[in-house]
Amino acid sequence: MNFEYKEPLIVQEVAPRDGLQIEKQWVETEDKIALIDGLSACGFTRIEAGSFVSPKAIPALRDGDAVFNGIRRDPGVIYVALVPNVKGGERALAANADELNLVMSASQTHNRANMRMSCESSLAGFGDVVRLAAATVSLNATVATAFGCPFEGQIDEERVVSIVRTYREMGITGITLADTTGMANPRQVARLVARVLEHVPAADLTLHFHNTRGLGLANVLAAYDAGARRFDAALGGLGGCPFAPGASGNICTEDLVNMCEEMGIPAGVDLQKLIALSRTLPALVGHEVPGQVAKAGRNCDLHPAPDYVRTI
Amino acid sequence: MNFEYKEPLIVQEVAPRDGLQIEKQWVETEDKIALIDGLSACGFTRIEAGSFVSPKAIPALRDGDAVFNGIRRDPGVIYVALVPNVKGGERALAANADELNLVMSASQTHNRANMRMSCESSLAGFGDVVRLAAATVSLNATVATAFGCPFEGQIDEERVVSIVRTYREMGITGITLADTTGMANPRQVARLVARVLEHVPAADLTLHFHNTRGLGLANVLAAYDAGARRFDAALGGLGGCPFAPGASGNICTEDLVNMCEEMGIPAGVDLQKLIALSRTLPALVGHEVPGQVAKAGRNCDLHPAPDYVRTI
Structure with missing residues (x-):
């Protein structure tokens, strides 16, 4: 392993989408907007700000239009919207999303459970969205369960590579490999x-x-070492997995940025601001969040020694 | 990074010592004994089973003698005792500990705060323990705060190497580098x-x-890649840090063993038994514990797909 890393690591903040989507406590539209604006001020160049899925499927994000219309648009930030189909794509374009993110699982079973359609139907829908976008916005497509499926188990690497090639051949530039669970x-x-x-x-x-x-962070290290440079992460480690009650969700943004800073990898995000923003999350979502650095502070946040030390 | 790893990784289980020492809820001696016996049955070759420090300093482990005398001695397991000084060494030898583990911080301030003496006094005490042991038991010495000190900040690498050499010159064979906080x-x-x-x-x-x-696990990966083969870990991720309320403690044994199994690194510990034992911890200590795999299950513990999947 060669740790003389210099190349920047790009963090795409996904808490407003992948984080909030499973929260049971309703987060007000204005609080979502304040969170996204707070994230924009931290230095991110990419924020997944919401999704345009059916309000029945994901009620927590039913206000995607209002959120996209309410946020302060930082010119240095690409605001991404997750869209499940062409109808969602239309809503996202109307709300001026900068990039659309499409999702299909490598696992047929997981795609049927999650998207309620076969992979073939998902790909057909992607074609509709590509035509709709007509090169006016960037497109990204995610291979969910790329590293394993909670129903099927191991996922064939060849299948993942094949899906990635299909996405690219359809004209979708951005590719995400997601370790969904x-x-x-x-x-x-x-x-x-x-x-x-x-x-x-x-x-x-x-x-x-x-x-x-x-x-999570061990996998980031391995991926970065293999040449990957862009990573999703959620403030506070928001998110979760329906199959792992009580377990952690997305990798935590401030924990990732702290790792980068300590290792000398430029991440371009203000860690102190991130920590301050993360510490507002428990009040917003009504429970503790899994992130560690917001609890422990940075390495450089030193503590005073006990008084008796001076007398020893 | 070359991931074609084959060499075994040895896990030393430290929950009975570094895990339980900060617990506020008293754990009965018979429960400590049952925990250690349960761990012995998982396949560990090394268990740090207790400490012989002042009962005033660490009341949670004041029954070290009774614990060492009560446990079933698995002939395949080395039962280690942490000792702060020659008095503790005498108690540990009387209780038939297989190995004594001494601790000094690389940081003078942390050593004065934690051990209430200077590093020079600690080393003098180590000399007394080496003479007491007189080659009848194995000796290990830990460099605490080897990667940073919560009071002093960065620790000079040369100082850590110099302490390691001093330990070895004193006749102490085993060396632990500890990232205490x-x-x-x-x-x-x-x-x-x-x-x-x-x-x-x-x-x-x-x-x-x-x-x-x-x-934690990213650091294990880096250390293993650099040639280290033995790691401390605590069941359930027990332990903690007085400066990080709510943050995680020791790296979690079952999370580490799961990583090894998934990567094909032999760890020699039964993951299923570990998970079952870890799931008894919340009742034992009176709170949730940070470990993830005990909540999420192994990758191979698959879930049934929802019924509607069949109709899509």
Whole structure:
């Protein structure tokens, strides 16, 4: 392992979408807007700000239009919207999203459970969205369960590579490999990232890890070492997995940025502001959040020694 | 990074010592004994089973003698006792500990705060314990705050290497580098482990990481990649840090073993038994514990797909 890393790591903040979507406590539209504006002020260049899915499927994000219309548009930030189909794409375009993110699972069973359609139907829908977008906005497509499926188990690497090539052939530039339920391990990550980088430039590839089994940052390290440069993360480690009650969700943004700072990898995000913003989350969502650095502080936040030390 | 790892990783279980020592709820002696016996049945070759420190300093472990005398002695397991001084060494020998673990901080301030003496006094005490042991038991010495100090901040790498050499020159074979308050990062770990392995064979070196800032398993990966083979970990991720209320403690044993299994690194511990034992901890200590795999299950613990999937 060569740790003399210099190249920047790009963090795409996904708390407003992948974080909030599973929260039971309703987060007011104005609070979502304040969160996104607070994130914009931290230095992110990419924020997944919401989704345009059916309000029945994801009631927590039913105000996607109002959120996109209410946020302060920082010119340095690409505001991404998750869209499940062409109808969602129309809403996202109407709300002036800068980029649309499409999702299909590598696992047929997971796609049927999550998107309520076959992978073939998902891909047909992607074609409709590509035509709708007509090169007016950027497109990204996610391979969910790319590292394992909670129903099917292991996912064939060849299948993931094949889906990635299909996405690119359809004219979708951005590719995300998602470890939807936290099943990836560093060895697997290094191998799959190397394979996918044969077909996708690093600038177009995002890795989306969950910390469900505690391996989130170890997987980031393996992916970065293999050449990946862009990573999804959620403030406070918001998010979660319906199959792992009480377990962690997305990798935590401030924990990732802290790792970068300590390792000398430029991430371009203000860690102190992030920590301050993360500490507002428990009040917003009504429970503690999994992130560690917001609890422990940065390494450089030193503590006073006990008084008796002076007398020893 | 080369992930074609084959060499076994040895896990030293430390929950009965580093885990339980900060618990506020008293754990009965018979429950400590049952925990250690349960751990012995999981396949560990090394368990830090208790400490012989002043009962005033660590009331939670005041029954070290009764614990060591009550446990079933598995002949395949080395039962380690932490001892702060020669008095503790005498108690540990009387209780038939297989190995004594001594602790001094690389940081003078932390050593004065934690051990209530200077590093020079600590080393003089180590000399007394070496003479007491007189080669009848194994000896290990820990460099606490080897990767950073919550009072002083960064710790000079040269100082850590120098302490390691002093320990070895005193006749102490086993060396532990401890990230006492979770300040290590993978780049630093790779560098320091490589330096220390110039002076200590891998078979004698233990890395002790805390997950205070979420980097525990990433640091294990970096250390293993640099040649380290033995790691401390605590069932359920028990333990903690007085400076990080609510943050994680030691790296979690079952999360580490799960990572090894998924990566094909032999760890020699039964993951299913570990998970079952970890799930008894919340009742034992009176609160949730930070470990993830006990909540999420193994990757191979698949879930049934929803019924509607069949109709799509």
